[in-house]
Amino acid sequence: MDLRTHYLGIELKNPLVPSASPLSRSLDTAKQLEDAGASAIVMYSLFEEELRRNGGPRYVDIGHTEARSYIPDYQQDQGELERHLEQLQRLKSSLAIPVIASLNGVSLDGWVENGKLLAEAGADALELNAYFIAADLEQSASEVEQRYLALLSELRRVVSIPITMKLSPYFSSLGNMVNALEANGANGVALFNRFYQPDIDIDSLQIASRLQLSHSGDHLLAMRWIAILHGRTRLSLAATSGVHTAEDAVKMVLAGADVVHLCSTLLLHGPRELAQILEGMERWLEASPYESLEQCKGVMSQRQSRDPGAFERTNYVQLLGGYTVSKEGWR
Amino acid sequence: MKQQFLTIDGNEAAATIAHLANEVIAIYPITPASPMGEHADEWSSQGRRNLWGTVPKIIEMQSEGGAAGAIHGALQTGALTTTFTASQGLLLMIPNMYKIAGELTPTVFHVATRSLATHALSIFGDHADIMAARSTGFAFLGACSVQEAFDMALIAQAATLESRIPFVHFFDGFRTSHEVAKVEEVNKETVRAMINDELITAHRRRALNPEHPVLRGSSQNPDLYFQAREAINPYYASTSAIVQQCMDRFAALTGRPYHLFDYVGADDAERIIVMMGSGAETAHETVEHLNAQGERVGVIKVRLFRPFDSAALIKALPATVKAIAVLDRTKEPGADGEPLYKDVITGIAQSFANGTAPLSMPRIIGGRYGLSSKEFTPGMVKAIFDELKKPQSKNSFTVGIDDDVSHTSLVWDSTFRTQASLKHNCAIFYGLGSDGTVSANKNTIKIIGEHTELHAQGFFVYDSKKSGAITVSHLRFGPEPIRSTYLIGDDSAHFIGCHQPVFLERYDMLDKAALGATFLLNTTASPDKAWNILPRRMQQQIIDKQVKFFIIDAYRVAEEAGLGRRINTIMQTCHFAISNLLPKEQAIAAIKHAVEVSYGRKGQQLIEINFRAIDSAIANLHQVTVPTTVTSNFERPAPVAVNAPEFVQRVTAAMLADRGDTIPVSAIAADGTWPLGTASFEKRNLALEIPAWDEDLCIHCGKCPFVCPHGVIRSKVFDPALAADAPPTFKHAPVKGKEFPEGWHITYQVAPEDCTGCGLCFDICPVKDKENPGRRALNMVPQSPLRVSERQNWEFFLTLPEFDRREVKTSLMKSAMVLQPLFEFSGACSGCGETPYLKLASQLFGDRMVVANATGCSSIYGGNLPTTPWAKNNEGRGPAWSNSLFEDNAEFGLGMRLSIDKQREFASELLHVLRDEIGSEQVEALLNADQSSEAGIHDQRERVAELRALLKTIDKSEARQLESIADQLVLKSVWIIGGDGWAYDIGFGGLDHVLASGRDVNILVLDTEVYSNTGGQTSKATPRGAVAKFSAGGKPTAKKDLAMIAMSYENVYVAQVAYAAKDVHTLKAFMEAESYPGVSIIIAYAPCIAWGNDLGQNHQMQDLAVRSGHWPLLRYDPRRTAIGENPLQLDSKAPSIDYREFTGNEVRFSMLWRSHPEVAENLLDESRREAWSRYHHYEQLAGLPFDQPPEEKK
DSSP states (O other): OBOOEEETTEEESSSEEEOSSGGGGSHHHHHHHHHHTOSOEEOOOEEHHHHHHHTSOOOOOOSBTTBSOSSOGGGGSSOHHHHHHHHHHHHHHHOSSOEEEEEEOOOOTTHHHHHHHHHHTTOSEEEEEOOOOOOOTTSOHHHHHHHHHHHHHHHHHHOOSOEEEEEOSOOTTHHHHHHHHHHTTOOEEEEOOOOOOOEEETTTTEEEOOOOOOOTTTTHHHHHHHHHHTTTOSSEEEEOSSOOSHHHHHHHHHHTOSEEEEOHHHHHHOTTHHHHHHHHHHHHHHHSSOSBHHHHTTTTSTTTOSOGGGGSHHHHHHHHHTOOOOTTOOO | OOOOEEEEEHHHHHHHHHHHTOSEEEEOOOTTTHHHHHHHHHHHHTTOOOTTSOOOEEEEOSSHHHHHHHHHHHHHTTOOEEEEEOHHHHHHHHHHHHHHHHTTOOOEEEEEEOOOOSSSOOOSOOSHHHHHTTTSSOEEEEOSSHHHHHHHHHHHHHHHHHHOOOEEEEEETTTTTSOEEEEEOOOHHHHHHHOOHHHHHHHHHTSOOTTSOOOOSOOOOTTTHHHHHHTTHHHHHHHHHHHHHHHHHHHHHHSOOOOSEEEEEOTTOSEEEEEOSTHHHHHHHHHHHHHHTTOOEEEEEEOEEESOOHHHHHHHSOTTOOEEEEEESSOOTTSSSOHHHHHHHHHHHHHHHTTOOSSOOOEEEEEEEOGGGOOOOHHHHHHHHHHHHSTTOOSSEEESSOOTTTOOBOOOOTTOOOHHHHHSEEEEEEEETTTTHHHHHHHHHHHHHHHSSOEEEEEEEOBSOSTTOEEEEEEEEESSOOOOOSOOOTTOEEEEEESOTTHHHHOOGGGGEEEEEEEEEEOSSOTTTGGGGSOHHHHHHHHHTTOEEEEEOHHHHHHHHTOTTOOHHHHHHHHHHHHOSSOHHHHHHHHHHHHHHHHGGGOHHHHHHHHHHHHHHHHTOEEEOOOSSOOOOOOOOOSSOTTSOHHIIIIIHHHHTTOGGGOOGGGSOTTOOOOSOGGGGOOOOOOSEEEEEOTTTOOOOOHHHHHOTTSOEEEEEEOGGGGGGOOTTOOOEEOOSTTSOTTOEEEEEEOTTTOOOOOHHHHHOOOBOSSOTTOBSEEEEESGGGHHHHHHHHHHHHHSOOOOGGGOOTTSHHHHTTSOOSBOSOOSOTTOSSHHHHHHHHHHHGGGEEEEEOSSHHHHHHHOTTOOSBOOOTTSOOOEEEOOOSTTHHHHHHHHHHHHHHHHHHHHHHHHHTHHHHOHHHHHHHHSOOOSSHHHHHHHHHHHHHHHHHHHTOOSHHHHHHHHHGGGGSOOEEEEEEEHIIIIIITHHHHHHHHTTOOSOEEEEEEOSSBTTTTOBOOTTSOTTOOBBTBTTOOOSOOOOHHHHHHTTSSSEEEEEOTTTOHHHHHHHHHHHHHSSSOEEEEEEOOOGGGSSOGGGHHHHHHHHHHTTSSOOEEEOTHHHHTTOOSEEEOSOSOOSOHHHHHHTOHHHHHHHHHOHHHHHHHHHHHHHHHHHHHHHHHHHHHSOOOOOOOOOO
16 A cells, blocks of 8 residues: 655655654664654654753862762763764664654754754754743743744754754644745644643642543544645654554544654554554555555645534534433433 | 873873773772773773774773773773772772782783771872782882873883783872972874784784684692792783883983982982882972982882892992882881882892892891871981981881870971972962862963973962861972972962951961962951951961061952852962962963863853953952061960860861971870760851741751751750740740640751851751741851850850650651751861751651761761761760771671670570579669650660669679670661662662661662762662762663662562652651661662752752652651551652753763763663653552462462
């Protein structure tokens, strides 16, 4: 079956692209992903905070007569950036599929330089993940947007490889923002970033931070927006968050996604899960009236949909109005 | 070829050669030699290759004895093999050294010399270790400096291959091993040229090989052994010539000539000092100075100590010599002279006896100096030369101390300075161990070394404490090679940097300032206020010595530049800006270049931040205008309170004030005995924040005093009438709970000046303020505003009576925690995971504890002077503590048990003998006393007191005997305490034997899963996947299950505890272990700074370890079998979080993900599996029905 797709100007053999995760920290698991059929891979993110943290002076001396230090000094000799670049080069040299580097941060300081280094190290594209919580009540929406745009255009200035922006859903006017990104040189957007949400432990009355993996079903938000954007922007569209099954992935393509990112399901079930999803997509395509995936891409987008209102407010009104209490009563 | 200069220390110099010229390196950590092993491990892990293009194989062994065995085996099978050690480590190698030498096996052991443990352990440098090994048959080649450690390491390597005699290459621990100096590199080409590959082939040809087998290590009989011993003579006879040839070849290659004995001094010298090691450099400097003043003196530096070539010595002596002082850096009690002295005197006497002496017989005296790195200064050298002038020079003298008992000591002029030393530019820096001062200074030395023709030397004096440790850096720069192997003295420093304002209170820093010196202070005070924060004496010194006074608010500059609290680069910049070592612009450029080199590809961002800090440092550096008169109205506070006991005032205070060198011999007990409780007099005021108790919120759970690593939070329950005269801010509240008398009050009081501010009390507090859940019943608040009032409250608290031990319900945490800790204010790391266990034991059993403490962290924070945290209660009772060695602690403790049991048995026998005099009823009461409770013990103590009174009236020898051992009728609790390095590795054989002994001892293993004290080397307790020194690539093997091993004896009480994961479980385990009438072992999880995490996370780390299954909590109590129950109780639940959650939280594991992600992932998988299967296995064992064995079939 022809599952080929185009993403950021790169032809991919299928739309399944593992997103940034610890799986690319190991060549072994990265290779397993490739073997399972991944068409490209987004490398784990280079975090701004890690660079800052690792950049502090290394104190060889801890001030006691018998111990110069407690952790082997030589372990720290390599900086995070250096390690990251090396791993990128290793991934590039051992994988045949494209490798997309990911930058995760919010400040301008140093990012342009880092992006350049990632491009030089052989990244096929850059994903810029501006993980920014607009918690400053004095900051306006346009100021927040400006941060993204400034970061993007700075980066665009120095790298020639494609850049995709991974966005959160928290924009007043997402479509407009996507347009602005396009105008500032982006080649794609990935929808949506999942912010790890702090939780409250009600017994200890403490904030509990823990990794929460996505669930199948969480993909609907991204699906809606991809459906809205498809055909109305020249940017490549990547669907991310909550894709766990072949069905989820097919839906994303039908909505208009050029690629579908996978993460939580691979962390839960291992790299081979990708092969299962791929197989499921192939089976669906075979049974479907379409000859290629490219053909069915976006057929359920808002633009092509017979019911464009379903992606907007009307849908909501209908749903609420139609809700009835189950016959079995309250659960 | 142009010579390359390096700035390295002696350890790195020696290790460089060792790594280059060997194939197998067997190591074991011991101060001060550990860094050599660490370097070798580092280089091999980075793939650095030796001379022949292969990466040397490194193995860490379980002890130095084990290392020596492995070396012997490796040598016997043909590998070029080496090791690094010191002190007791060398002693443990001695049996193998005899073997290695006896079999004529070439090898070099590199030794950073260190004192031996005698009346006390000392990690510092002297020659006791090499002297103890001098009869092994090894050759001993000594280096006097960092350069020589480089050079002699190679000369030894070349000579051993040629002579077949194994070598010890030694240099002075700390003074040379840790001194950073600018040296000429001994490059690979030189090493290549010095090592003859044919000799290596010959070594391999002699190896054991089944292709052409031979037998070695036979057992010989009277007919043969003696001849065989003499068969080696020709090899020894030729060794000194071989060494000299190697030295000559080396000189041709490098231009640095050496001789077996190098003479420095006047050709017509009459007075000569003979010595070896770093002190010879000071003697060299002094000799040149004195000769320039018209004296005729000289020094002989002994290079090859064994084989001792008397002829070469005689040849080196000028014929004019009339008097010789031979200096030994060791003491051989009972001998009529120390080893080098006797060798010299024998050699010279022999030359007269056989008529070869080219000179007239000189007077020869011997003396001791520099034990345990005691300072050896030009003034002392001069005093020795002066002594040699006297017709009746003092023999067996000492220099460097005030021996007012045996009057051996020479008097020296401490103000004497050599011309050479006056040419040095000297700088001293006072910093915290953690603020990067030492790193910055090493960097400064490197910059000067690389950018100028100047020679440079750095020596770093560290604290005996681990928390809030201070480091004093001594830096010298000068146009000539620096031979000053002593600290910068009073009135000698041209620059003094004080990196922490709190040191103004603690040290007389300006004593060191030379006339016109510069003083740089890091302070928040503005230029117009800075003068007034100085104590009076300091102000006077600034005026008198015309000191230029500069200040900078380095923390603000760091914060603003984005460096957080890292001030080292800023202080370094200021030093360069005002010291004129380099033109300012050049210096700044050099610092910036160093920043670029060290941050490299870590990103432009960091480089920019540092550049900003450097520029801002210059802009924020201010010179303070010094008034002409002293204006300050305060002096530096006394080191201890005025009400401290006389001994503390006289001895401890002197040590605390850095005046320990002036303490005379008479002030110290000759047998190493010291009083307890001295840590309480040392008010260190380390905490920026201390806990404040909210008596309204508190539920009196007792968790905060339980977890406090430093024993600074205390609770007492008392009659509130006693608080009538309490200071106004003293807090107390009616105590909750029926276990206390009605109407009584409880207080939780902090010792504000002893707290380290770790915040773990706040962390553990379970109470939340309903209105503000961030607030608890204890909250961290700034210390300084509370210092005075809380000090008064603490003093008042101490006057409140202790709660009656008989009434304490030790099964309840809140109740147990009113027991007085007899382990308080240790110098352990802030937030230490070990000390709460010791404190707990001291609370529960301290008044009857005898402690055998293995060498390690616990012996250092427990017994490293000047103070000890082990303390006495108001009745004068407390833990009696001792440290024997590292390897023998279990046996040491068992010996204590046997001794106490024997004396108790004898006392019982004497009671029977004296039954008529004492009274039958009293004898039976004494013999059959139930001492299973505090009340029982109390009653028995009263009986013993009555017995003592009665015995005084009995005029029988048995009564005298019984008087001396009657104490043993009261129960004694023997505790064998140590870390995992001891229990899992070096002491495991002994531990196993004690486990099997069935004796009533309590073993406490403080399991930090790493050798903590020596700097974080791997032990067999280190978990799989953790990164530690000697496991740079992550430990590939699993942690040893010590609990399972102990349980296999079936009659041993075993508990595995983690106090912050389940506190009552720990409490219960301690009570059960102590009450068990046989061997008990508690394996206690103890988070450590060596794991790389902030110890503020201590509790969380314990919790995750237990919940992930890494550390199952369990108790195995053999007593349960008697009631038909399974002895094993598994006290923690099955793993409830993924193992990744546990390891991901700790730097020791997570750093492997960065360096070797795939290895980390694989090791994690294995560990996860292990954790599950171990838990499952324990669960199965604990779940087995426990049936009594069948009766014997009749």
